Amino acid sequence: MGKRFEGKTVVVTGGNSGIGLATAKLFKDEGANVAISGRDQKTLDEAVRTIGKDTLAVKADVSKLADIDRLFSQVSAKFGKIDALFANAGIAKFAPVGDSTEQMFDETFDINVKGLYFTLQKAIPYLNDNAGIVLNSSVVNSTGTPGASVYSATKAAVRSLARTFAAELVGRGIRVNVVSPGPITTPIFGKTGLPKEVLDDFAKQIKDDVPMKRFGTPDEVGHATLFLASPEASYITGVDLNVDGGLGQI
Numbered sequence: 001m002g003k004r005f006e007g008k009t010v011v012v013t014g015g016n017s018g019i020g021l022a023t024a025k026l027f028k029d030e031g032a033n034v035a036i037s038g039r040d041q042k043t044l045d046e047a048v049r050t051i052g053k054d055t056l057a058v059k060a061d062v063s064k065l066a067d068i069d070r071l072f073s074q075v076s077a078k079f080g081k082i083d084a085l086f087a088n089a090g091i092a093k094f095a096p097v098g099d100s101t102e103q104m105f106d107e108t109f110d111i112n113v114k115g116l117y118f119t120l121q122k123a124i125p126y127l128n129d130n131a132g133i134v135l136n137s138s139v140v141n142s143t144g145t146p147g148a149s150v151y152s153a154t155k156a157a158v159r160s161l162a163r164t165f166a167a168e169l170v171g172r173g174i175r176v177n178v179v180s181p182g183p184i185t186t187p188i189f190g191k192t193g194l195p196k197e198v199l200d201d202f203a204k205q206i207k208d209d210v211p212m213k214r215f216g217t218p219d220e221v222g223h224a225t226l227f228l229a230s231p232e233a234s235y236i237t238g239v240d241l242n243v244d245g246g247l248g249q250i
């Protein structure tokens, strides 16, 4: 069998770490021209070495509209039109509702919702017909987890946006789907602002709750994303695919 993304152009936001990095590498291994974005030049440079030759890395903050424009104009200049987009960039900050701050609320919505929304909007003129779009949400988009009110609400918004984007783009054969990871081993947990003891307890609690009794790997989310972005999923649009060891469904 040939490589699934040979000669295709794929953009992964937040492709310099965790799930985005692993997924970008899987796309590259399947023959794609890969472009990634992220905020940190050092990890972007390291990611290019991990993903492979000719990867385009653009330092671009998804919450800044001018940066999104710059991302897509650089992708277009290097690779032409886009066949798959993984809107993956996101942050997670946790606090009980009583302790959540306006700053944390605004930052999380700016990146996870506004950033994703305008990434999609600005991608539209650059997308080939029949492109595959995948949005990264989370299993928490339909659950209630103490301490995760702001984060969960952003991820529910992402799930909702997929439905409307899918409806608006179906006429061009463009499909929009969601992956909703459960707990995945990535650097995101170290950036939550929680102290190590609290994080360790949180991790243990989550592991107990997951029917498969383990965290998932970034590659496990990547494989689901490649499937949804590929022509193998040609009759699938608007769905939310949990990659969560059964957490959200059992």
Ligand code: NAD
Pocket: 013, 014, 015, 016, 017, 018, 019, 020, 037, 038, 039, 040, 060, 061, 062, 063, 088, 089, 090, 091, 092, 111, 115, 136, 137, 138, 139, 180, 181, 182, 183, 184, 185, 186, 187, 188, 191
């Ligand atoms: P990560 O911290 O390793 O990666 C997050 C990526 O997003 C990084 O590449 C970072 O550069 C990028 N990013 C953050 N803010 C950005 C901004 N303003 N502009 C551009 N890029 C930005 O974490 P991860 O776990 O790989 O998270 C990736 C996505 O997966 C996120 O949307 C997260 O909410 C989602 N997710 C993760 C888990 C998990 O357990 N790890 C579970 C469910 C959903």
